[in-house]
Amino acid sequence: MKSQFMFSGIGGQGVISIGELICTAAMKKGYVVTFAPSYGQEKRGGRTMCQMVVSQEMGSPIISEADLLLVMDERSLKDYEKQVKSGGYLIINSNMVEIKPERTDIHVVYVPANDLAQEIGNAKTANMIALGVAMKYLDFVDLDEVKAELKGIFSGSKERLIPINEEALDKGYQLS
Amino acid sequence: MGEKVFMQGNAALSEAAIRAGCKMFFGYPITPSSEMPEYYAEQAPSRDLVFVQAETEVAAFNMIAGAAAAGKRAMTGTAGPGFSLGQEAMSYMAAAALPAVVVNVMRPGPADGEILASQGDYFQATKGGGHGDYNVICLTPYSVQEQVDMIGEAFELAEKYLNPVIVLSDATLAKMRENVELPDEIVTKDISFEGAVTGAKNREHNVITTCGDGPAQWEEFNLKLQEKFQTIRENEQQWxxxxxxxxxxxxxxxxxxxxxxxxxxxxxxxxxxxxxxxxxxxxxxxxxxxxxxxxxxxxxxxxxxxxxxxxxxxxxxxxxxxxxxxxxxxxxxxxxxxxxxxxxxxxx
Amino acid sequence: MQVVYKRPSALQDNYFKYCGGCGHAIINKLIAEIIDEKGWLEDTIMVWPIGCSVYADQYFKTDSICALHGRAPALATGVKRARPENLVVVYQGDGDMVSEGMSEIIHAAIRGEKFSVIFVNNAIYGMTGGQMAPTTLEGQKTSTTPYGKSVANEGAPVNMAELISNITGCIYSERVAVNSPRNIAMTKKAVKKSLEMQMEGKGMSFVEILSPCPTGWGLKPLKSLDFVEDNMMPVYPLGVFKDTEVES
CATH class of the missing domain: 3.40.50.920 (Rossmann fold)
Incomplete structure (x- = not known):
């Protein structure tokens, strides 16, 4: 088993958080996991991307071709579309991306992550909606195993945010 | 051995350093190495660590030299421009035979450059880097696990040869998270080597100086230094x-x-x-x-x-x-x- | 016969290699006397600079470490943080401290490092052959200001004792001189107070000592003593600029 995937967006969209979330769940399940983030120089609003490899053995943290790419904004689509493996999956946050992908040899899934997050009452859960969608194709961990790791992100006073994020994950998962 | 965690390279290395008995960290924040000073700062009160945010890397490198001279495990972590500023003290520590450890998370230069991964400091790390004839043992991890394993090894080597040691990392290794097994914590290590300055109690006084006393003395000193480096060349290659x-x-x-x-x-x-x-x-x-x-x-x-x-x-x-x-x-x-x-x- | 004066036992048997009339020998001896009187030989770690006192480790029986040019306060930060129980004495000249090491001394004071700083100000680079220091007086001729130091080009002299006294982390700052028996006695008192404060675990203390450099100044030793009095003191007035113990 080897799964290589990428999440990309703008700083503040929570791309790194959902990457760490699924990777922690995979690591707990016994996989060998690498999570390689790359940031822009600025803290907020800059480019942010992470490449992840879930496997049985140690290999390159840098991905040649992604089995799945999740883009939360338009620039991410432009930058990384070419890196999706032929026959792979491209998940697009349609609220933030107006252009269409050029590739025809991949599966494209559109999700209005921002609208759906608003619908459930917390705009900041767009990342979890998107992860929920991606989880359908990243089947090395179960949704419940991912949910169990939310406490790592939302600890202390933020613990109250766990239920709404669980709801967002469910909502995304049920969509696809 | 035991604790298995999913940890970032910088943080894992810092935790491993603390567990290896390095209770003193002197540093200056610089991307992509800043999680090291941040980790020490966070852990300092509960684990009785010394953490000083220095005014410059020039100072930070001299501070670890001082702490090592006083017989304690000490380290700093930096990147590109900061590593350059530290070279003066690297030369000093090599001459003064001080066993401190420096982590350089390489980013692309020259000058300010960029913050993603690079290996552009290879020459600087392996060919001396500062003035004069000296070398520094230079470890190159390729996983978060090795970031952890090699930091302990770095202190052992530094103390074995009384020479500074570099852990040469890069932005990818420093920022990435992986499965990693952390070592058990060792009891605080006081290195107190023979020449350490600890106060001349029940012994002759110790002097640490890098100031030569005429060309004859200084050539002899340099030849002895080179002998040490030759021994290291013969014994410490690893691949x-x-x-x-x-x-x-x-x-x-x-x-x-x-x-x-x-x-x-x-x-x-x-x-x-x-x-x-x-x-x-x-x-x-x-x-x-x-x-x-x-x-x-x-x-x-x-x-x-x-x-x-x-x-x-x-x-x-x-x-x-x-x-x-x-x-x-x-x-x-x-x-x-x-x-x-x-x-x-x-x-x- | 009663011994009323002897070589301090904190000193080795070597003779001082400082030039005739140089203030370093007096200041070295004063520190050694205080270490003797207090019985601190085993506690002391001297941190020496680059400058004329670079070989001072050859005079002392204490542990010594010689720092890089200007870096003594940073090196001493490492030493003192590693061994807070020891007496760490930072000894610097004006070229070392005020030029190369201005950043290190200011920040050591900002952090309130709990060591003693003995700053020897002779308004010139002695070791390297009489070049200008930031402390060189206006109009003073040195090898790099052969026509006299010009404030317009090189800037005005720097008053370190006052400057450091303005930093919260400094608990005591005084300027003294070693150009007369009375001033030497005052110097000893100030240095002793600084060392005592450290052994009581208090913050950073700073003693600036105006000191003659006959060789660098091109003056006879006796004339150098007058130079300290007549030329340096008007610019660098003696006195206590900060003493938190008195204030509180």
Whole structure:
């Protein structure tokens, strides 16, 4: 088993958080996991991307071709579309991306992550909606195993945010 | 041994350093190394650590020199521009025989440059870096696990040879998270080597100085220093060879590039090309012994710079013309397929 | 026969190699006397600079470490943080401290490092052959200001004792001189107070000592003593600029 995937967006969209979330769940399940983030120089609003490899053995943290790419904004689509493996999956946050992908040899899934997050009452859960969608194709961990790791992100006073994020994950998962 | 965690490279290295008895960290924040000072700062009160945010890297490097001179394990962590500022003190520590540890998370230069991965500080780390004739043992991890394992090893080596040691990391290794097994914490280590300045209690007084006393004395001093470096060259080369026995093409790479190349070796073998890899685990002393009995092989050196380690590879092989180089600059790391295609282009 | 004066036992048997009339020998001896009187030989770690006192480790029986040019306060930060129980004495000249090491001394004071700083100000680079220091007086001729130091080109002299006294982390700052028996006695008192404060675990203390450099100044030793009095003191007035113990 080897799964290589990428999440990309703008700083503040929570791309790194959902990457760490699924990777922690995979690591707990016994996989060998690498999570390689790359940031822009600025803290907020800059480019942010992470490449992840879930496997049985140690290999390159840098991905040649992604089995799945999740883009939360338009620039991410432009930058990384070419890196999706032929026959792979491209998940697009349609609220933030107006252009269409050029590739025809991949599966494209559109999700209005921002609208759906608003619908459930917390705009900041767009990342979890998107992860929920991606989880359908990243089947090395179960949704419940991912949910169990939310406490790592939302600890202390933020613990109250766990239920709404669980709801967002469910909502995304049920969509696809 | 025990605790298995999913941890970031900088944080894991810092935790491992604390567990290795390094209770003192002096540093200046600089991307991509800042999680090291941040980790120490956070842990300091509950674990009785000393953390000082220095005014400059110049000061930070001198502070670890002082702490080491006083017989304690101490380290700093920095990147590119900060590493340059520290070179004055590296030269000092090498001359004064001070066993401190420096982590350099390489980012692309020259000057301010960029903040993603690079290996552009290879020359600086392996050829002295500061003024005068000296060398610094230089460890090159290629996984978060090795970031952890090598920091303990760095202190052991520093104290064995009374010389500073560099852990040469890069932005990818520092920022990435991986499964990692942390070592058990050792009881606080007071290194108090024979010449440490601890107060002249029940012994003759100790003096640490790097000021020469005439050319005759200073040449003798330098010759002794060189003897030490020769011993290190003979005893401390370390590398890992992967499928080199039957290989026609041997990739030579260290750090995160070697991780990428693991996949390239596999990919090449799947496609019937006999590729292997030599991965220096230390780049000073350079593992020239790894290249013994390999006169008929081609060497493909890959680095995140314009060609630095490749010079040492050429010095280590019999036929210089068998060595090719591929480098990326600016912060890019090649992908496994990129390297594979480069191999096809060069050799097929 | 009663011994009323002897070589301090904190000093080795070597003779001082400082030039005739140089203030370093007096200041070295005063520190050694205090270490003797207090019985701190085993506690002391001297941190020496680059400058004329670079070989001072050859005079003392204490542990010594010689820092790089200007870096003594940073090096001493490492030493003192590693061994808070020891007496760490930072000894610097004006070229070392005020030029190369201005950043290190200011920030050591900002952090309130709990060591003693003995700053020897002779308004010139002695060791390297009499070049200008930031402390060189207006009009003073040195090998790099052969026509006299010009404020317009090189800037005005720097008053370190006052400057450091303005930093919260400094608990005591005084300027003294070693150009007369009375001033030497005052110097000893100030240095002793600084060392005592450290052994009581208090913050950073700073003693600036105006000191003659006959060789660098091109003056006879006796004339140098007058130079300290007549030329330096108007610019660098003696006195206590900060003493948190008195204030509180």
């Amino acid at each position: 890992e060879s992967t499928q080199t026995e039957d290989a026609e093409i041997v990739i030579v790479a260290f750090g995160s590039v070697a991780r990428v190349a693991l996949d390239t070796v596999k990919l090449a073998r799947e496609n019937g090309i006999k590729v292997g890899m030599i991965r220096p685990k230390r780049v000073w002393p350079f593992p020239e012994k790894a290249f013994k009995d390999m006169d008929d092989k081609k060497f493909f050196v890959v680095e995140l710079n314009a060609g630095q380690m490749v010079e040492d590879v050429k010095l280590s092989v019999k036929h210089k013309e068998n060595v090719s180089f591929y480098g990326r600059l600016g912060g890019f790391t090649p992908t496994p397929i990129e390297l594979y295609e480069k191999i096809r282009e060069l050799y097929l």
